[in-house]
């Protein structure tokens with residue numbers, strides 16, 4: 001049994017299945033055409049109210065090394081790294097992309113998206129798992145990449161020999177599901193030679209809308 005076990009044919013064959021040690025990672029490199037990906041990149045970069053969040057570590061505050069935004073159905077707040085995100089409403093582009101992903105995954109509906117803007121190769125995201133309790137057990141997370149190609153690394157939490165590096169190109173769709181968040185960590189490392197910006201959209205399903 002895996003994410004596409006009841007679904008043969010063109011949808012499944014558009015995906016590369018990468019790992020299966022306790023979790024599943026699927027990549028569809030050509031989810032969006034190059035033209036569509038470029039148009040969404042421009043549109044999203046310009047229309048989103050990007051925020052510079054700060055995190056507190058050892059009593060000191062640091063700016064997050066990327067800009068972020070949180071768009072969701074009304075009432076779906078999200079808390080990570082001590083940051084409380086109040087939802088902004090869906091924009092047409094974010095909703096359109098969500099619907100295109102849901103066509104591939106008929107049993108999965110998302111109610112939120114976390115946006116990350118890596119302004120250049122200095123911006124990054126450290127090792128973590130998307131294992132907040134609001135996502136439930138074994139969540140399916142759908143991640144769309146736009147703009148610059150960046151590296152995406154995964155490592156198994158216990159078995160140091162299990163690791164994977166992939167390049168996420170614009171227009172690609174990556175799915176993380178099964179026990180992946182439980183058994184693996186992921187990161188987007190700095191790549192200081194990269195000059196261009198990258199936008200990443202991670203669609204999620206938050207369980208139980210919470211008011212702060």
Ligand SMILES: O=C(O)CCC(=O)C(=O)O
Pocket residue numbers: 114116125130143152168186188200202
């Ligand atoms: O930028 C990416 O590809 C990863 C983003 C991510 O891991 C997250 O938002 O939790």
Ligand SMILES: [Fe+2]
Pocket residue numbers: 128129130186
């Ligand atoms: Fe993540």
